[in-house]
Amino acid sequence: MSTPSKGDKEAAPTPEELREQVEHTRDELGMTVEALAAKADVKTQAKEKATEFKDQAAEKAVVVTDRIRETTAHAAQLVKDKTPDPVLDKAAHAAAQVRETATRAGHLAAERTPEPVRDKAGSAVTMAKGKRTPLLVAATAVVVLVLLRRSRRRR
Structure with a gap:
């Protein structure tokens, strides 16, 4: 800061203006300190990155799963159409x-079959019925893969 000369018409800042400048400087300093603290917090940054990667992986998994389902359905339809x-x-x-x-x-x-064996088989059937969709999808995928392999061997 320069001191005003006698020829300057501007007067020195008032105490209120100085208080405002000090408060403004404190606010800026506080924001700077917060920004530096955030940059220095490696653990939080690592967690944020891990969460970001996890979300991206989940999105890619959904896309790939959908693509596989579409491809499987398309292949099954092609096999059916060409048969x-x-x-x-x-x-x-x-x-x-x-x-x-x-x-x-x-x-x-x-x-x-003895009674204990029938009981165990009944519980296995109940469990399989509960998971029917994944079993059907897996069986369909196996059939499609076998048919595709056979068609490629013939070529």
């Missing part, structure tokens, strides 16, 4: 025969 009708009819007929045979075998096995 001739006689083959589809034979497959449906074979599936019906397999169901009948499995039912007969199941009844026969149930008749000859």
Whole structure:
């Protein structure tokens, strides 16, 4: 600060103006200290980065999962579209025969299986029914992969 000369018409700042300047300087200093403290807090910065990466990974997982579902559905539709009708009819007929045979075998096995084993099997069936969707998705994915592999081998 320079001292005003006798020729200057501006008067020295009043005590109120000086108080305002001091208060303004204190506010700026406080904000500067807070900013420096935030930069120095490595632990908080690391947590924020980890949370940011975790969120990004979750978003990517959702996108990839959706893409896989779409691709699987598309591949299943392509296989169905490219499979001739006689083959589809034979497959449906074979599936019906397999169901009948499995039912007969199941009844026969149930008749000859001891009671404790039947109880355990019943609890396993109940658990599988509760998780039907993931099991069906996995089975569909396996079938699609097998069919794709076969088609690639033929080429």
